[in-house]
Amino acid sequence: MSDEITISELAKLMKVSVHQIRYFEEKGVLHPAYIAENQYRMYGVDEIYRLSHILLLRKMGLSVQMIKECLSNLTTVQISSLFRQALADTEAAITQLQQTKHLISKLLQEKDHIPRDEDQVTYYIDTREEIHLSLWFHMEAQEYLQARQLIQLKENIPNLFEADIHYAYDETDTVGIYTQKEGANDLVLPRGKYLSRHVYVHIEAELKEHINEFYAYAEDQGYPYHGPLIMVEKSYLSLFTPEKLHYELLLQMIE
DNA sequence: ATTCTGACA
DNA sequence: TGTCAGCA
Numbered sequence: 118m119s120d121e122i123t124i125s126e127l128a129k130l131m132k133v134s135v136h137q138i139r140y141f142e143e144k145g146v147l148h149p150a151y152i153a154e155n156q157y158r159m160y161g162v163d164e165i166y167r168l169s170h171i172l173l174l175r176k177m178g179l180s181v182q183m184i185k186e187c188l189s190n191l192t193t194v195q196i197s198s199l200f201r202q203a204l205a206d207t208e209a210a211i212t213q214l215q216q217t218k219h220l221i222s223k224l225l226q227e228k229d230h231i232p233r234d235e236d237q238v239t240y241y242i243d244t245r246e247e248i249h250l251s252l253w254f255h256m257e258a259q260e261y262l263q264a265r266q267l268i269q270l271k272e273n274i275p276n277l278f279e280a281d282i283h284y285a286y287d288e289t290d291t292v293g294i295y296t297q298k299e300g301a302n303d304l305v306l307p308r309g310k311y312l313s314r315h316v317y318v319h320i321e322a323e324l325k326e327h328i329n330e331f332y333a334y335a336e337d338q339g340y341p342y343h344g345p346l347i348m349v350e351k352s353y354l355s356l357f358t359p360e361k362l363h364y365e366l367l368l369q370m371i372e
Numbered sequence: 373a374t375t376c377t378g379a380c381a
Numbered sequence: 382t383g384t385c386a387g388c389a
Contacts, residue, residue: 124375135375136383155389157375 121150121159131168138168144181146171146188177203220279220353228357230315230365240334241313242370250283251301258290261321284348286328293345306347310370312340317354317361324348324364331366342368 128135141147142158147168149158160168167188174184177199187199232239254270256262271277274296283295285304295304312335316327328346335342347367354363 134383139376140382155375156377 119159121161124149124158124160127160127165127168130165131172133168133172141168141171141181144185146181146185174199178206224353224356227351227354231317231354231357231363232315238330239314242310243313244309245306245311245367247308248283248306249298249301250285250295250304250306251298252303253282253294253296255291255293258286258292278352282350282352284350285345286348287345306344306367306369310372312342312368312370314366315363316366317358317363319361321362327364328366331368335368340368341371343371344369 122130124135124138128138138147139158142149147164150161150164151159153159170188171184174187175181179187179199187196253273267277274280280296283297283304285293285295287293293304312331314327314331314334316324318324318327328348332346349365349367351363351365355361
């Protein structure tokens with residue numbers, strides 16, 4: 118038995134697919150040590166080390182074409198700038214993953230607030246931390262968001278459909294639409310007790326009734342409130358109840 | 373049994 | 382990138 122190994126042995130050793138090794142060869146970055154009589158590709162230690170380098174560079178986001186160039190002639194200064202770039206890239210990837218992790222745990226928490234059935238009325242009173250809101254745009258109180266408006270407005274909001282969209286209703290007949298943003302102060306909901314209710318509806322027109330019901334409940338219970346009524350749209354919760362739109366209604370209570 | 377090439381989604 | 386056929 119020769120000291121060289123077959124392509125499948127190399128694949129297992131390096132935890133890559135056989136196909137990928139042949140692909141590297143086709144692109145001219147990794148050639149077998151020699152070809153056996155039966156046309157099998159055979160690989161030695163040099164190729165093993167070379168493949169490990171290729172995989173390392175690939176992890177750093179380099180195209181196979183770039184790897185080919187880097188592997189033939191690489192100065193230490195070039196390679197360290199390469200590593201710096203890869204470091205920045207992976208740090209960016211980590212923050213992205215942390216954001217989705219945060220979103221997932223929020224989703225798991227919020228799904229517990231979904232009322233069991235549509236007609237069940239559940240109110241909560243709890244203490245909220247300060248919420249900083251940034252104004253997105255104003256809208257007539259009777260209107261609803263249209264697709265075309267989203268096209269015009271989406272630039273301002275990254276991950277729009279993963280965000281909590283805050284509608285602030287006051288005495289005027291326009292509604293302010295806000296997104297949560299650190300350090301923003303277009304509208305600040307102070308820390309304190311809030312009356313809260315989660316609702317979900319088929320069509321937005323049902324919301325008006327829920328809002329009136331919410332006001333009525335607060336007054337029936339003799340809860341003095343302060344500031345605008347906040348309606349928080351949580352579109353991501355529709356994952357749990359398809360075809361329905363989720364909202365939380367909020368009123369700050371005077372203590 | 374394993375690999376090779378080539379084609380395809 | 383994975384998969385599959387047809388071949389050696």
